[in-house]
Amino acid sequence: MERQAVTSLSKISLRGVTTRFVSKGDVVDAVGPIDLDIADGEFVCLVGPSGCGKSTVLRMVGGLVRPSSGEIDLRVTDPRWATATVFQDYSIYPWKNVIENVRFGLDLAGVPKVEGNRRSQVYLERMGLGDRAKAHISELSGGMKQRVAIARALVVEPEILLMDEPFSAIDAQMRHVLQDDLLEMWQADRRTVLFVTHSIEEAILLADRVIMLSVRPGRIVADRQVPIERPRSAESARNSKEFGELHDELWELMRREVQSQLAASRSAQEAS
Amino acid sequence: MSRSVASRPRSRRFLFIALCVVAVVFTGCVRGPSSASRAPDLRSDVVPVSGCENGRTDQTDLSVGRLPARCTAGAPAPQPLSQPVKLRVSIAFRGEYAAPVLLAQSLGEFEKENLSVEFVTLPTSDAIPQMSQGQLDAAVGGYDLSLFNASRIGLTVRAVLGNYYPPSAGDYSVQQTGLWCRRDAFTTPESPDPTETQKLRWGSAVGKSSSGIYYAIAELKKRVPDFNGDALAVVNIPSSEMTTGLKNGVIDCAVLIDPVWIDFATPEYVLMATQLPGEPLGAVLFGKSLLRDTPAVGDAFARAVIRTINTYLSGDYHQDPSVMAAIATAINQPVALLARTSSLTMDWEIRQDTTTRMQQEFIDLDVITAYENPVPEEKLVDRSFYEHATGRTN
Amino acid sequence: MSEQTIATTTNDVVLKRLPGPAELKPKSHSRRRRTIELSLSIGVPVALILLWQVSSTREWINPGLYPSPTDLLRRTPELFSSNAGGGMWGDVGKSMYRVAWGYFWGALFGLVLGIWMGMSRLTRAALEPLLAAMYTVPKLALIGVFLLILGFDEKPVIAVIGLTVFFFVWIQTMTAVMSVPSGYRDAAISFGATKWQLFRQVLLPGALPQIFIGLRVAAGVTVLTVIGVEFVFAPGNQGLGYRINTARQILDPGQMYVAIVIAALLGVLFTWLVRRVGRMLAPWAKEDEG
Numbered sequence: 001m002e003r004q005a006v007t008s009l010s011k012i013s014l015r016g017v018t019t020r021f022v023s024k025g026d027v028v029d030a031v032g033p034i035d036l037d038i039a040d041g042e043f044v045c046l047v048g049p050s051g052c053g054k055s056t057v058l059r060m061v062g063g064l065v066r067p068s069s070g071e072i073d074l075r076v077t078d079p080r081w082a083t084a085t086v087f088q089d090y091s092i093y094p095w096k097n098v099i100e101n102v103r104f105g106l107d108l109a110g111v112p113k114v115e116g117n118r119r120s121q122v123y124l125e126r127m128g129l130g131d132r133a134k135a136h137i138s139e140l141s142g143g144m145k146q147r148v149a150i151a152r153a154l155v156v157e158p159e160i161l162l163m164d165e166p167f168s169a170i171d172a173q174m175r176h177v178l179q180d181d182l183l184e185m186w187q188a189d190r191r192t193v194l195f196v197t198h199s200i201e202e203a204i205l206l207a208d209r210v211i212m213l214s215v216r217p218g219r220i221v222a223d224r225q226v227p228i229e230r231p232r233s234a235e236s237a238r239n240s241k242e243f244g245e246l247h248d249e250l251w252e253l254m255r256r257e258v259q260s261q262l263a264a265s266r267s268a269q270e271a272s
Numbered sequence: 273m274s275r276s277v278a279s280r281p282r283s284r285r286f287l288f289i290a291l292c293v294v295a296v297v298f299t300g301c302v303r304g305p306s307s308a309s310r311a312p313d314l315r316s317d318v319v320p321v322s323g324c325e326n327g328r329t330d331q332t333d334l335s336v337g338r339l340p341a342r343c344t345a346g347a348p349a350p351q352p353l354s355q356p357v358k359l360r361v362s363i364a365f366r367g368e369y370a371a372p373v374l375l376a377q378s379l380g381e382f383e384k385e386n387l388s389v390e391f392v393t394l395p396t397s398d399a400i401p402q403m404s405q406g407q408l409d410a411a412v413g414g415y416d417l418s419l420f421n422a423s424r425i426g427l428t429v430r431a432v433l434g435n436y437y438p439p440s441a442g443d444y445s446v447q448q449t450g451l452w453c454r455r456d457a458f459t460t461p462e463s464p465d466p467t468e469t470q471k472l473r474w475g476s477a478v479g480k481s482s483s484g485i486y487y488a489i490a491e492l493k494k495r496v497p498d499f500n501g502d503a504l505a506v507v508n509i510p511s512s513e514m515t516t517g518l519k520n521g522v523i524d525c526a527v528l529i530d531p532v533w534i535d536f537a538t539p540e541y542v543l544m545a546t547q548l549p550g551e552p553l554g555a556v557l558f559g560k561s562l563l564r565d566t567p568a569v570g571d572a573f574a575r576a577v578i579r580t581i582n583t584y585l586s587g588d589y590h591q592d593p594s595v596m597a598a599i600a601t602a603i604n605q606p607v608a609l610l611a612r613t614s615s616l617t618m619d620w621e622i623r624q625d626t627t628t629r630m631q632q633e634f635i636d637l638d639v640i641t642a643y644e645n646p647v648p649e650e651k652l653v654d655r656s657f658y659e660h661a662t663g664r665t666n
Numbered sequence: 667m668s669e670q671t672i673a674t675t676t677n678d679v680v681l682k683r684l685p686g687p688a689e690l691k692p693k694s695h696s697r698r699r700r701t702i703e704l705s706l707s708i709g710v711p712v713a714l715i716l717l718w719q720v721s722s723t724r725e726w727i728n729p730g731l732y733p734s735p736t737d738l739l740r741r742t743p744e745l746f747s748s749n750a751g752g753g754m755w756g757d758v759g760k761s762m763y764r765v766a767w768g769y770f771w772g773a774l775f776g777l778v779l780g781i782w783m784g785m786s787r788l789t790r791a792a793l794e795p796l797l798a799a800m801y802t803v804p805k806l807a808l809i810g811v812f813l814l815i816l817g818f819d820e821k822p823v824i825a826v827i828g829l830t831v832f833f834f835v836w837i838q839t840m841t842a843v844m845s846v847p848s849g850y851r852d853a854a855i856s857f858g859a860t861k862w863q864l865f866r867q868v869l870l871p872g873a874l875p876q877i878f879i880g881l882r883v884a885a886g887v888t889v890l891t892v893i894g895v896e897f898v899f900a901p902g903n904q905g906l907g908y909r910i911n912t913a914r915q916i917l918d919p920g921q922m923y924v925a926i927v928i929a930a931l932l933g934v935l936f937t938w939l940v941r942r943v944g945r946m947l948a949p950w951a952k953e954d955e956g
Contacts, residue, residue: 062856085856091849094950095871105857108867138950156857286702290710294717397915401731417916425730425917479903481916508903513813522818641748642918 009075010037011192012061012160016070018217019056029217031056033070036211036220040075043186043193045203047250048213049258054196055164057218058085061194062162076159080109084158088165090145092137092152099124099133101148105156123151126185143174150182163195167202179205180234187231200250204228205237210246212253215261222253313353313568321663323347323582328664331624336442336549340619341662345583348575348661350384357387357569359562362394362402364413366603368530368610369435369554372618373412374602375595376580385572396557400429403559410562410573414483414554417640420631423651424643428560430654431627433574434552436616442491442549447537448614451488451545453525454518464542466495475509475523481639483553484527486630489637491545501637530613551623553630563654574620574657581618590615620658627652733920738927741920758928760904761892765936767824769888772831773881779832780839780877785869790840797836805830806891809898819901823892830891831884838880842873875951878944885940889933906932 018032031053038044046054059065060072062083076082084105092101102120103113111119124130127147137145146166153161167175183206186193197203203210204226212222227242237243321327324343363370376382377389394402397418399411404427412435422429440446457472458464469492476482485506493499509517515532517523518541525544528536533543547553556577562570589595590611600607631646659665688695715735721727722734729737745754779797783790805826812822846869854868896907906929913922944951 059852064852064856080858083856085853087849087853089847089849091847091853093850093868093871095874095948104853104867108854108857108859108863136950162856286706290706290713294714395915397917400917404728404731417918421917425919426728427730427917478912478915481912506903507818508900508908509818510810510813510899512810513818516814517818 009039010073011040011042011075012036012038012194013073013075014057014061014070015073017057017060017067017072018069019053019060019065020068031213031216031218032067034218034220038192038194038209040192041190043195043206043208045207045210046194046196046213047198047200047203047210047254048218049215049254049261050198051216051261052213052257053216053218054213057213058162058164058194058196061160074160078159081156081158083160083162084153084156085162085164086146086149086153086166088168090142090149090169092145092148094137096137097133098129098135098137098140098148101137102151102155104152109156120151120155123155124148126154127151127181141174142170143178146170146178147181154185159192161191161193163193165196165198168198175202176234182206183232183234200247200254201238204243204246204250205232205234210250212250212257215257215264221257222250224250313566315568315571316660318660318665319663321348321661323349324662324664327578327662328666329621331621334548334550334623337439338550340617341621342586343578343582343662345586346579347582348579348663350381350575350579351572352384352386353569353572355386357566357572359387359389359409359569359573360392360407361389361410361412362392362399362408363411364396364399365393366605368599368603368613368616370412371599371602371616372435372577372581372585372620373556375584375598376576378598378602379580379584381576381580381583382573385576387569387572387576389573400427400557400559403427403429403557403561406559406561408559410559411557412554413557415627415630416483417481417634419557419652420627420634420640420647421642423647428563429557430563431555431622431652432558432563432570432654432657433556433577434619434622435554435556436618437550437552438547439614439617441547441551444543444546447533447543448546449529449533450527450543450547451484451491451525452518452528452533452536452541453544454521455540455542457524458542464544466492466544469525469544470496470500470504472524473505473507473522475514475517475526476506477509477511477514479508479639480504480506480637481634482527483630484529486633487548487553488527488545490548490629490633501633531609534612551626552619553626555622558654558657567657570657571660574661578620578658578661581620585615585618588615620661622653622655622658625649731919733923737920738924742924745921745924754909754925754928756904757906757909757925758932760900760902761889761896761906761929761932764820764823764827764892764895764905765888765932767820768827768892769831769885769936771824771828772888773835773884775828776832776835776880776884777839777877780836780880781843781865781869781873783836784840784843784873785865797833801833801837805833806894806898809895813899818899823895823899823901826895827888827891831888834884834887835877835880838883839873839877842876842880843869845876846872871948874948875944878940878948878951882937882940882944885937886933889929889936893929 014034014036016032017034017036019030020027021030022028034057046057048054056065060067061074062085064085074082093104096104099117099120100107102124103116106116106119107113121130121133124133127150129144129147129151132140132144137148140148146169150166167178170178179202186206195203195206200210207226208230210222210224210226211220213219214221224246226246228237228240321343324347327341327343327347329338329341361373363373373389374391377391382389392408394408394411396411396413396416399408399413400418400422402408403411404422415431419429419431438448440448451469451474453464453469453472455461455464458468474485474488476485480501489499489501489504507517507523509523509526514523514526515528515535518526518536558570562573584592584595584598590613596607596610599605600610627649628646631640634640635644635646718732719734719736722729722732722737733741742754747753779793783793808829809822809826812825816822816825850868850872851864854864859867892905893907893910896905897911900908906925909925910922910929913919913925
C-alpha cells in the first residue's frame with residue numbers, strides 16, 4: 001500500500017479520526033480510525049461499499065459533523081471560505097432563481113448584491129448557464145440543477161471543494177458531460193478537491209489519488225495514485241491501459257469487501 | 273357506433289347517480305303523515321255540561337286577583353272515544369305549568385276518554401313545524417314569535433287552551449316570578465324608581481323577543497306610561513349564565529321563573545315587574561291532526577285536561593300531598609322544592625286579544641319586522657275546544 | 667418460403683391490443699370529455715337549485731318552511747335594509763369582525779409557537795405533549811368557562827375562535843418547519859449561515875408552502891367556529907350564527923336560509939383570500955399547496 005508522506009504542510013490532515021453513534025442503546029463504530037493527508041491542489045476520490053462512511057468523512061471535513069475522536073486540520077488562508085460543498089441531491093432552493101442560488105454563499109457573507117451578481121454570472125457562464133440567470137429552478141433539469149450547485153460552490157472560491165456523490169442522481173449521458181466539464185475546470189484552477197463516489201470508474205477518471213474505505217467500521221484499505229497523466233481527457237483516460245489495470249485491482253478489492261460484509265451479516269442472522 | 277360506446281355509458285352513469293342523489297334528498301324533504309288514519313268520531317254540537325255552570329268568565333277581564341273559570345270536581349264528565357287513540361304531545365320543558373296535561377295522563381283522566389298520551393320535550397318553535405306535518409298532535413309552551421310566524425307561512429296551528437297565571441300577578445307585596453333587579457343599580461335603592469329600569473341592562477337569551485321581556489315591559493308601562501322599549505339595553509346572555517350574570521353585575525335585571533327567583537328574594541334584589549295579572553302567557557297548541565282531521569279527539573283531550581284542573585289543580589293544591597307527589601313525579605322535581613312556591617292559578621281560558629297585544633308590542637319594539645299589523649286572533653286562537661268541553665260559549 | 671403454414675395449437679387465443687376511441691380521435695375525444703366535465707360541474711348544482719325552485723313554488727314541499735331561491739332573493743334586500751338590530755349588515759359585520767380578530771390572534775400565536783417548536787427540540791419536548799392533549803378538546807365547549815373568566819363581551823368569542831385557529835396553524839407550522847429537507851439546512855450551514863440566517867433564508871421559505879396549507883384550513887374552520895359560537899352566545903345580539911339560530915327559533919326560514927347562504931359565501935371568500943395571499947408569498951409552491 002502506498003502512502004502519502006506525512007507532512008505538516010498538508011492541506012487536509014486527519015489523525016485518528018473515528019465516528020461512533022448510539023443505536024438502540026448500543027454504541028456502533030461507524031468510521032475509523034482514519035489517518036490521512038491530502039496535499040494542496042490534490043484531487044482525491046473516496047470510494048467504498050455503501051455504509052462505509054465515506055460521506056461521513058466528507059461531512060466531517062466540511063464541518064457538518066464532528067468526529068467522535070481524533071482531529072481534522074485544514075490549513076487555509078481564509079477560514080471563512082475554507083470549504084464549499086456540492087451535495088448529491090443538489091439542495092438548491094426553489095424559492096430563489098438561478099443567480100440568487102449561486103449568490104447564496106456570498107449573500108450570507110454580506111457581499112453586496114451587485115458584486116455578488118457579477119461574480120455569479122461569471123461562474124454561470126463557465127457552467128454553460130449564462131443565459132439562465134433569471135430562470136426558476138423548477139424549469140431546470142437535474143443536470144442543470146447540479147451545475148447551479150457547482151457554480152454556487154465555486155463562486156465563493158473555496159480553498160477546498162467537497163463533492164458528495166454529486167453525479168449519482170444524474171443520468172449516464174449527462175454524467176459524462178459533467179465529468180468532462182469538471183475535469184476541464186479543475187485543470188484550470190487546480191483547487192484541492194475531495195470527491196466521494198461509489199463509482200470506481202468515475203474515481204479513477206477524475207482523481208490524482210483514489211482512497212478506498214472498508215466496510216463498517218470504515219478504514220482505509222487502499223490508497224492509490226492514478227497513473228494517468230494530466231491534462232486528461234475523459235475519452236483517452238477511459239481507454240488507456242493504466243485505467244483498466246487500476247480499475248480491475250480496485251474492483252476486486254471492493255468485491256472482497258462487499259462479500260465479507262454479506263458473510264458477516266449472514267452469520268449474524270444465523271447466530272440470532 | 274363503437275367509438276361512442278365507451279364514453280356514452282359513462283356519462284349516462286353520471287346522470288343516473290345524480291338523479292339518485294336528487295331523489296334521496298327530495299324524499300327527505302317531503303314527509304307523509306306519521307299516524308295511521310283514525311276512524312273519526314263525529315264532533316257533537318255545544319251542549320250544556322253538568323257541573324260547569326260557572327265554567328266561563330268574561331274573556332276581557334284582566335283585573336288583579338280575578339278568579340278563573342271552574343267547574344265542580346270531576347266535571348266535565350268523560351265521553352270515551354269509540355276507539356283508543358294514542359297522541360304525541362310536546363312540552364317546552366318539564367315544569368309546573370304543564371301539570372294539567374301531565375297529570376291528566378298520570379292520574380288516568382286521559383284514559384277515561386280512551387286516550388293515551390306520549391310526551392316529548394321540544395321547544396315550541398321546533399314543535400310547530402312537526403305539528404303542521406302531522407308528526408306531533410299538540411304542544412304545551414309559551415306564546416312566541418314562532419306561533420305568529422307559523423300562521424304567516426301557512427301552517428295550521430292554533431292555541432286552544434290557556435295554561436296558568438300567578439295568583440298574585442300585579443300584587444307587588446308578594447314575592448314571585450317576574451323581572452328582578454339589583455337594588456344598588458338604582459339611585460335610591462331603598463325605594464327603586466320604576467322609570468329607571470329603562471336605563472338598566474336587562475339580560476335575555478333571545479333578545480327582546482322573549483315573552484318575559486314582553487310582560488315586564490307591559491307591566492312597567494302601567495306605572496311608567498312613556499316607557500321607551502326601543503332604547504332598552506338588552507344584553508345577550510345564555511340562559512344557563514343568567515343568574516351568574518345578575519349576581520356579578522354583568523346585567524342589572526333578569527326575568528326569573530319559579531323556583532329560580534327564590535334565591536333572589538333577598539334585600540339585595542327587588543321585584544320590579546310581575547307577570548300580567550289574570551293573563552296566561554302560554555297555551556296548549558293543537559296541530560292539523562286535532563284541529564282539522566279529528567276534532568272530536570281534540571274535544572276529548574280538552575275535556576280531560578279541564579277535568580284534571582277542576583279535580584286536582586283547583587284552589588291551593590300545594591296543600592294536597594297526593595297532588596304534590598303526582599306533580600313532583602311528573603316534572604322530576606323534589607316535593608320540597610315545589611313546596612317553596614305557591615300554587616299556580618291554572619286557567620284553561622284564553623283572554624281576549626292576548627296574542628294581538630303581544631304582537632303589537634313586538635312590532636313596536638322592532639322585534640317583528642316581517643309585518644306591520646298583528647295577525648288577527650281568529651288565525652291564532654280557537655276557543656271551540658274549551659267551549660265544547662264546558663258547554664259555555666259566552 | 668414454404669407454402670405450408672405453421673400450425674398453431676387450436677387452444678391458443680390471440681389477445682389484441684388495439685387503439686380505442688380516445689386514441690383514434692384524441693382531439694375531439696378530449697374536447698368532448700372536457701365539455702362533459704364542465705357541464706356536470708355547472709349542471710349538477712344548477713339542476714339542484716332548479717329542483718328546489720320548482721318543488722317550492724309547486725308546493726311539493728311546504729313553501730312556508732322551504733322558501734324557494736327566488737323567495738330568498740326577494741327577501742334579501744329587505745333583510746339588509748332593515749334597521750332592527752342593525753339588520754343583516756350588522757350581522758355580517760359582526761361575524762366578519764370575529765372571524766378577522768379570532769383568525770389573527772390564533773394564526774399569530776400558531777405561527778410563532780409552531781416555528782419556535784419546529785426549530786427547538788427542547789421546546790418541543792417541553793410543550794408538545796401538553797398541546798397535543800389540548801388539541802382534541804372541543805373549544806366550543808369551553809365557551810362557558812371563557813364567559814366566566816373574560817366577561818360577556820367580544821373577548822370570550824375571540825378567545826374561543828383564536829384558540830381553535832391556533833391549534834390548526836400551530837401543528838401545520840411546526841411540522842412544516844421540521845419537514846424542511848435536511849439537505850437545505852446542510853447547504854446553508856456548509857456555507858456558513860448563522861442561526862438567524864438559517865431561519866430567514868432557508869427554514870422560513872422552505873416551510874412556507876405547508877404553513878399556508880395550515881392557514882388555509884384554519885380559515886375555513888374559522889367561519890364555521892364563529893357561526894357555532896354565535897349559536898351559543900352573540901354579544902350585541904348580532905352575528906350570522908345568531909341570526910340563523912334566532913330565525914330558526916321564531917320560524918322564519920327565509921331569514922335563516924339567507925343567513926346560511928351568506929355565511930357559506932363568507933367562508934368561501936375568506937378561504938380564497940388566504941389562498942391568494944399564499945400564492946403571492948410562495949409562488950414556487952406546487953399547485954395543490956399554499
